[in-house]
Each structure stands twice: as C-alpha cells, then as structure tokens.
Amino acid sequence: MTETVLSIKGLRKQMGGKPIIKDISFDVYAGEVFGFLGPNGAGKTTTIRMLVGLASADAGEIHIGGISLHKHFPQAIAQVGCIVENPELYKFMTGRENLEHFARMSGGISRERIEEIVRFVDLQRAIDDKVKTYSLGMRQRLGIAQALLHNPKLLILDEPTNGLDPAGIRELRQFIRRLAEEEGLAVFISSHLLSEIEMMCDRVAIIGKGKVISVGLVKDLMEQFGDQVEWSVSPETTEAASRILRALPFVEEAVASKEGRIMCKMDTERIAEANRTLVLQGIAVLGIAAKTVTLEDLFLALTTEEGGAEHGHAGPGAK
Amino acid sequence: MGMLDLVQNETIKILRRRRFLVILLILAILIPIFTYAQYRSVLTAQEQMGTSDWRALLQQKIVDTQNRLASSRLPEEWREFLKITVQQQQYYLDHDINPMAPGAPTFARGFMDQAISLFLPMIIVVLAVDLVSAEFSEGTIKLLLTRPVRRWKVLTSKYVTLLLFTSLTVLMTLILAALISGVVFGYAGWDMPVLTGFEIAGGELETAGVFALPQWKYLLMQYGLGWFVSVVVGTITFMVSVLVRSAAAGMGIMMAALISGAILTQMASSWESAKYLFVVNLQLTDYLAGTLPPIKGMSLPFSLTVLTVWGAASLVVAYAVFIKRDVTS
Structure with a gap:
C-alpha cells in the first residue's frame, strides 16, 4: 500500500x-x-x-x-x-x-x-x-x-x-x-x-x-494512442496500398496523408507481415518508419481537444 | 522555530545588507560637519559682538529680537513666536543660565532639536524601507513563507528587529554626537541646568511651572522623544514596505511625506486640521524647550496621541495585508 x-x-x-x-x-x-x-x-x-x-x-x-x-x-x-x-x-x-x-x-x-x-x-x-x-x-x-x-x-x-x-x-x-x-x-x-x-x-x-x-x-x-507506422510507396499506388493495409485485421487505421505516404495505426511488431502482403500484391514499398507516440503528441492531441488553440504556446519549447 | 531564531535571521539580513553600516557612516560624516558649522557660528558671533561673554551675547540677541518685533510688517503668529523666545531668553539671563554653553552635551541637545523632525526620521526610513519589500522584489519571500512558521510570526520578527535597530540608531546618534563634538567643545556640561516645563497658554509663555533639570536628564528625555518619533516613523515606513514592492517608490513616498511635513510646519498655522497629520507632530523636543508649536492646539500629549494612532493604524494595515495577500511574482 x-x-x-x-x-x-x-x-x-x-x-x-x-x-x-x-x-x-x-x-x-x-x-x-x-x-x-x-x-x-x-x-x-x-x-x-x-x-x-x-x-x-x-x-x-x-x-x-x-x-x-x-x-x-x-x-x-x-x-x-x-x-x-x-x-x-x-x-x-x-x-x-x-x-x-x-x-x-x-x-x-x-x-x-x-x-x-x-x-x-x-x-x-x-x-x-x-x-x-x-x-x-x-x-x-x-x-x-x-x-x-x-x-x-x-x-x-x-x-x-x-x-x-x-x-x-x-x-x-x-x-x-x-x-x-x-x-x-x-x-x-x-x-x-x-x-x-x-x-x-x-x-x-x-x-x-x-x-x-x-x-x-x-x-x-x-x-492509449498506440504506435504508428509511416509507409512510403510509389505515388501512383497510394490508393491501392492504403486499401490493402486497411483490409488487414491488425491495422486499426490507414490514412493516405499525401502522395505516396500512408499513416497506419498498428502494432509495430507486425510490420514485416504487412510489408509482405503489400509486396505480394505488387506495391513497391519505398520505406517504412515506425513512429512511437510521444507524450508530446498526446499532449497536443489532448489540449487541442479541450483547450482549443492554446497548445500552440507549448510548441517552441517542446523539443 | 522560536521568535528568537526568527529575529536572529532578520538581524543577520539587516547586517549583511549593510543597512546599519550605512546609517553609522551617515552619522559619522554629518556630525563632524555640524560640529564644525556650530564652531564657526560661535566664533562669528563672538567676532561680531567683540566679546566672548555669553551674557552680552544673549542680551544682544534679545535686543535684536525686540527690534524686529518693533517692525509692524511682521505676521501675527511670527510675532507671538518671537515674543515667547524673548521671554525665554530673558528668563535664562535673569537666572544666570547660559543656554548655549558649548560642550558635548549641549551639542547633542542642539543636534536632537534639529534632527528630530527630518534627519532622524530619514535615517530610520533608510533602515526600514525595504525590510519587507526586498523579500518580494528579490523573490526570497517564496522561500520565507513556505516554512513551518505562520505569516504573522514572520512579520513580527521583522518588526521586532526594526524596533531593535531603531533603538540602536537613536542610541548611536547620542553617542556619536557627544563623542565627536566633544573633540572640539570639550566633554563638560552634563550637570548644567536646563530649563523646561514651559507651558503656552493663549500665546503667552507660562513660566510658573518652569524648573531646571541637569542637562543629562534633559538629554535622556529628549532622546526618549526622539526614539518615540523614530519608532512611529519606522512603523509607518514598515507599512509602506509591505504595501509597495519597490524600495525606490517606498523611499519616495516617505521622503515626500517627511519633507512636506517640514514645509507644512512652516506655513500651516492657519490650516488647523493639519495638526492631525503625523508629519507636523514630529518636533516633540520643542515642547521641552518651550517653543511655540506650529499650529494652535498642539501640545505634547496631543502630538504623542496623534503619533501613536498613526503608528497603530499602520501596524494594523501592515499585518492585515501581509497575512492575506497572495504572493505572485
């Protein structure tokens, strides 16, 4: 106790x-x-x-x-x-x-x-x-x-x-x-x-x-936030790749952020598995980056939800 | 955790800030200057009169004043004041007492007469003005008030320390004035009789209650009154130190008050309610010497009461604000 x-x-x-x-x-x-x-x-x-x-x-x-x-x-x-x-x-x-x-x-x-x-x-x-x-x-x-x-x-x-x-x-x-x-x-x-x-x-x-x-x-x-993985693929296959990723059971979310970039919310231990699926379906994977959520991301997300634009002040110092 | 420990802390801080040293230095520099000025004026008077006999000098002074009184353009209050001065000088002459007999005690007496309304209060202001405000401006208040000591105790320890150093300052003024001037004027005259007990009734000097006091006793009474003035001015400054965070601003406020008091006593005789201001009640030694007070209706008990009320009210405000106030930077 x-x-x-x-x-x-x-x-x-x-x-x-x-x-x-x-x-x-x-x-x-x-x-x-x-x-x-x-x-x-x-x-x-x-x-x-x-x-x-x-x-x-x-x-x-x-x-x-x-x-x-x-x-x-x-x-x-x-x-x-x-x-x-x-x-x-x-x-x-x-x-x-x-x-x-x-x-x-x-x-x-x-x-x-x-x-x-x-x-x-x-x-x-x-x-x-x-x-x-x-x-x-x-x-x-x-x-x-x-x-x-x-x-x-x-x-x-x-x-x-x-x-x-x-x-x-x-x-x-x-x-x-x-x-x-x-x-x-x-x-x-x-x-x-x-x-x-x-x-x-x-x-x-x-x-x-x-x-x-x-x-x-x-x-x-x-x-609570889980890990995120960023995929880089050749631009013309962005749509197809995100569709494939979304179909995987262990991927919670896959968003094409911009041409050739897809952000995934998923377990980082299953990156290899996802990669194999993509490659087998003919997607050229150019890069994979696992991103651990920092308290900073969490903080920004939380204070934005509750506190409007105030988080902006924390920006410059929050390295 | 006892009060003694807290007072020890405050004493160390005053000494380390060199406040008391500054005061001693001011006294040690100014007293020789006043001594020299006094010495010159004695010499000049003797040269002009061509005599060193004090009776002749005093007689001449009386004649001078009477000549001025003959002038019709003198304002009425001023005329009364001069009349009383003449009566007093005549009394000294009749009883064969030299009021200006040079010597260390006479100098110390004259010094307190001059210092009590402005010089001494200003010195006390230097001592007290940042006693509380420095803790705020330096940020140390945050460490001082996060200890297992209630706020009123912290403030009390500061006030007790202020009283301690105020008393010490008045004592050192007496000691330094006597020691330094004695080098020039000699150290005799402690037993010389000084007249006191004058009463002013309706613009006339009442000499019925007059009696002679050995000078050392008179000095004790005088410096006692000086101490009282110092304590009251110190208490008011203490309140200012709680209310105003900047030492410069606090100094400005107190200086302005004291100097306007000095000006008011010169010209406020027709504005009667000015007598309730503390700054016109500082010249307490005048009551001993039998000088006409600046405003009608003022007496020693009256001035003491006014000063006590001002001091007590300042303390109440200081405690109320210090205990209640949130510390923000």
Missing part, C-alpha cells in the same frame, strides 16, 4: 473575477515522480502557489501527509520542500548562511545535517562564498539543498530545468530519480517541456485552461 503524500480535491481559484483554476483534483504517492503538465497559462504556477501556501484557494482541499494545509499550515508545510520558479536565495549571504537561515525557521536541524546536505548536492567548495558569485547550476543545487534540508516527504519543483544546459538537465533528472527511488520521496514537477517529463516521471497530470484533462501512468497514456 503506497502512502498518499499529496491529495488535492476540487481546487478552485478566481483572480480578478476570472476563474483561473476551475477544478483540479489528483493524488501523489510516496516514491513516485509526478509530472504536472500544461501549456503556459494553464494554471500550473497558480496551482503550485496554492500547494505551498503562497496563495489561498477559493474552494477545495489540500492535504499533505494527511494534514490539511489550510487548517494546520505549519504542520503540513513542514513536510514540503519546494522551489517555486527560480531558486531565489539571499545573494548577499553565503550558501551556508542561507541554509542556516532556513534551518532556523524549520527548527531541529543539526549542523551535521547541513554538512550532509551540502555534500549531497556537491557544493562543499563554494558553500562559504556569497551566493551572488554562484553560477545558475550552483544556485539550482543550493535551491535543492534548502528544499531537502528538513527531510521533506514531498518535493515540489516548478519548471526545474528552466535555464539549465543539457548536461545540467541530465544531472537533475538522475538526481530526481534517485530521490524518489532511494529516498522514497514524492516528487512533484511542473513543466511545459514534455520531453523531460516523459523521461523523468512515473505518472502525469495534464492540465489545460485550469482543469485536469487526464491523469495516469505515462506508459498507459501512451498506449
């Missing part, structure tokens, strides 16, 4: 008379990395601000480790470590002074624990330098150190890879997996970058326009 670390029910919020968050509910369990996906403007940051008590909710309940955030704020928030947007620490103090500052606010954190966390994020050499001399990557690590200092059950990261280089992103990814798998933390990550969520997360919630569109295992969500 996995423990529910974060439970959100019926969260709503209005800002300036407009409903920003309409109805958000989901649970996050211990030991999993949970992705919170949505285009910019979907309400991700507002939701996170409510999760950590920076903003108040109009309706709905947030429980952390079974404790109501609204009713028992100190006890509930004591189990949370977070970085909302950029890790903004006191630049005029050293890394160590920053950690000591937050340690005093949490209470009961020993000097050894600070040493331990500094080693954990590998900042031993720079910890006594002023934060303004730190690189972005170092600030990010100090941000993680302050978030983990008090041994939280839930780690909340808002767009954690913003501004990191590819090596930094890879490092962060491994780090987060390790926290969830070895330390049993629940990690909640928001992002509009799908590729990274896909690699990091066990489950995702996809939101658009202030509502949850879909929650589930990354694997399950992707299976």
Whole structure:
C-alpha cells in the first residue's frame, strides 16, 4: 500500500473575477515522480502557489501527509520542500548562511545535517562564498539543498530545468530519480517541456485552461494512442496500398496523408507481415518508419481537444 | 522555530545588507560637519559682538529680537513666536543660565532639536524601507513563507528587529554626537541646568511651572522623544514596505511625506486640521524647550496621541495585508 503524500480535491481559484483554476483534483504517492503538465497559462504556477501556501484557494482541499494545509499550515508545510520558479536565495549571504537561515525557521536541524546536505548536492567548495558569485547550476543545487534540508516527504519543483544546459538537465533528472527511488520521496514537477517529463516521471497530470484533462501512468497514456507506422510507396499506388493495409485485421487505421505516404495505426511488431502482403500484391514499398507516440503528441492531441488553440504556446519549447 | 531564531535571521539580513553600516557612516560624516558649522557660528558671533561673554551675547540677541518685533510688517503668529523666545531668553539671563554653553552635551541637545523632525526620521526610513519589500522584489519571500512558521510570526520578527535597530540608531546618534563634538567643545556640561516645563497658554509663555533639570536628564528625555518619533516613523515606513514592492517608490513616498511635513510646519498655522497629520507632530523636543508649536492646539500629549494612532493604524494595515495577500511574482 503506497502512502498518499499529496491529495488535492476540487481546487478552485478566481483572480480578478476570472476563474483561473476551475477544478483540479489528483493524488501523489510516496516514491513516485509526478509530472504536472500544461501549456503556459494553464494554471500550473497558480496551482503550485496554492500547494505551498503562497496563495489561498477559493474552494477545495489540500492535504499533505494527511494534514490539511489550510487548517494546520505549519504542520503540513513542514513536510514540503519546494522551489517555486527560480531558486531565489539571499545573494548577499553565503550558501551556508542561507541554509542556516532556513534551518532556523524549520527548527531541529543539526549542523551535521547541513554538512550532509551540502555534500549531497556537491557544493562543499563554494558553500562559504556569497551566493551572488554562484553560477545558475550552483544556485539550482543550493535551491535543492534548502528544499531537502528538513527531510521533506514531498518535493515540489516548478519548471526545474528552466535555464539549465543539457548536461545540467541530465544531472537533475538522475538526481530526481534517485530521490524518489532511494529516498522514497514524492516528487512533484511542473513543466511545459514534455520531453523531460516523459523521461523523468512515473505518472502525469495534464492540465489545460485550469482543469485536469487526464491523469495516469505515462506508459498507459501512451498506449492509449498506440504506435504508428509511416509507409512510403510509389505515388501512383497510394490508393491501392492504403486499401490493402486497411483490409488487414491488425491495422486499426490507414490514412493516405499525401502522395505516396500512408499513416497506419498498428502494432509495430507486425510490420514485416504487412510489408509482405503489400509486396505480394505488387506495391513497391519505398520505406517504412515506425513512429512511437510521444507524450508530446498526446499532449497536443489532448489540449487541442479541450483547450482549443492554446497548445500552440507549448510548441517552441517542446523539443 | 522560536521568535528568537526568527529575529536572529532578520538581524543577520539587516547586517549583511549593510543597512546599519550605512546609517553609522551617515552619522559619522554629518556630525563632524555640524560640529564644525556650530564652531564657526560661535566664533562669528563672538567676532561680531567683540566679546566672548555669553551674557552680552544673549542680551544682544534679545535686543535684536525686540527690534524686529518693533517692525509692524511682521505676521501675527511670527510675532507671538518671537515674543515667547524673548521671554525665554530673558528668563535664562535673569537666572544666570547660559543656554548655549558649548560642550558635548549641549551639542547633542542642539543636534536632537534639529534632527528630530527630518534627519532622524530619514535615517530610520533608510533602515526600514525595504525590510519587507526586498523579500518580494528579490523573490526570497517564496522561500520565507513556505516554512513551518505562520505569516504573522514572520512579520513580527521583522518588526521586532526594526524596533531593535531603531533603538540602536537613536542610541548611536547620542553617542556619536557627544563623542565627536566633544573633540572640539570639550566633554563638560552634563550637570548644567536646563530649563523646561514651559507651558503656552493663549500665546503667552507660562513660566510658573518652569524648573531646571541637569542637562543629562534633559538629554535622556529628549532622546526618549526622539526614539518615540523614530519608532512611529519606522512603523509607518514598515507599512509602506509591505504595501509597495519597490524600495525606490517606498523611499519616495516617505521622503515626500517627511519633507512636506517640514514645509507644512512652516506655513500651516492657519490650516488647523493639519495638526492631525503625523508629519507636523514630529518636533516633540520643542515642547521641552518651550517653543511655540506650529499650529494652535498642539501640545505634547496631543502630538504623542496623534503619533501613536498613526503608528497603530499602520501596524494594523501592515499585518492585515501581509497575512492575506497572495504572493505572485
């Protein structure tokens, strides 16, 4: 039985008379990395601000480790470590002074624990330098150190890879997996970058326009869509080829996208079988490409259905 | 998690931001300048009168003022003010007390008389103006408010720290003023009697309640009033710091208020309801010295009440807004 670390029910919020968050509910369990996906403007940051008590909710309940955030704020928030947007620490103090500052606010954190966390994020050499001399990557690590200092059950990261280089992103990814798998933390990550969520997360919630569109295992969500195969044939046989493919029992769908191209929804393991059928019927197959559906495709499809043209904003960053 | 830990945090931040250092530097630079100016004016007065006898100087001052009073073009309020000044100087002369006897304590007394309505409040503004707003503008508020500490406690720790440093600032003003000016004027005069207890009744100086106080006691009372003014100005600035995110804007608001207060006290004698503004009630030491207040109907208890109400209202607003407000970037 996995423990529910974060439970959100019926969260709503209005800002300036407009409903920003309409109805958000989901649970996050211990030991999993949970992705919170949505285009910019979907309400991700507002939701996170409510999760950590920076903003108040109009309706709905947030429980952390079974404790109501609204009713028992100190006890509930004591189990949370977070970085909302950029890790903004006191630049005029050293890394160590920053950690000591937050340690005093949490209470009961020993000097050894600070040493331990500094080693954990590998900042031993720079910890006594002023934060303004730190690189972005170092600030990010100090941000993680302050978030983990008090041994939280839930780690909340808002767009954690913003501004990191590819090596930094890879490092962060491994780090987060390790926290969830070895330390049993629940990690909640928001992002509009799908590729990274896909690699990091066990489950995702996809939101658009202030509502949850879909929650589930990354694997399950992707299976719903199945694999796609793109066939290239000589242009004059496009029609015939798609007719043959459609007739096969294991092909769900075959659409001639343009001259000589056919998109098929089918099991990739049966490509050879389909190919043989086509060749035997005199179709010249020029190329076969198996395409695995990415979370990105899924995301686009889901948010287009529900959210109109909004997905367009996610485009440029979603590499 | 105790309040002491939180106050320690805030103290470290003020010190690391070098706010207090800046204030000490301002004092350490300006006090010698004022000392020198004071020194020059004593010299000039002696040269003009051709004497260093304070009785002759004071007598000359009284004659000067009476000559001005003889001029018919003087506005009525100004005439009253001068009359009271003459009466006071005459009292000092009659009782053989030199009100301007040079020395570190006399300088410190004069300095607070001058500083209480503008200079000291401005220094406090420098200390308090970004106490809260810097956390917002630097984004650190997100880390500060996601700790197991209620918001009112976070704000209280900031306010307690402000009170601490305000007190320290007033104390350092006294110490630095006495130490630095003493180099020029000497350190004597702590026991010199200073007259207080003047009352103004219907434009006449009431000397019935006047009594002499050793200067050190008078200084304590004076700096106590300076402390009170500083606390109130600090509290109002604290509210501005909660309401306005930019330190520059907060500084602008407080400067404008303080300077317009200084201007109003010069010219508001006919606009009576201006006495409910906090900025015209800052010159508390004048009540000790027996100077006519800028607006009729003002007295020490009145000014103290006005300042207390302003301070309390500011605190209520600061807490209400800080506790309720959503943190957005």
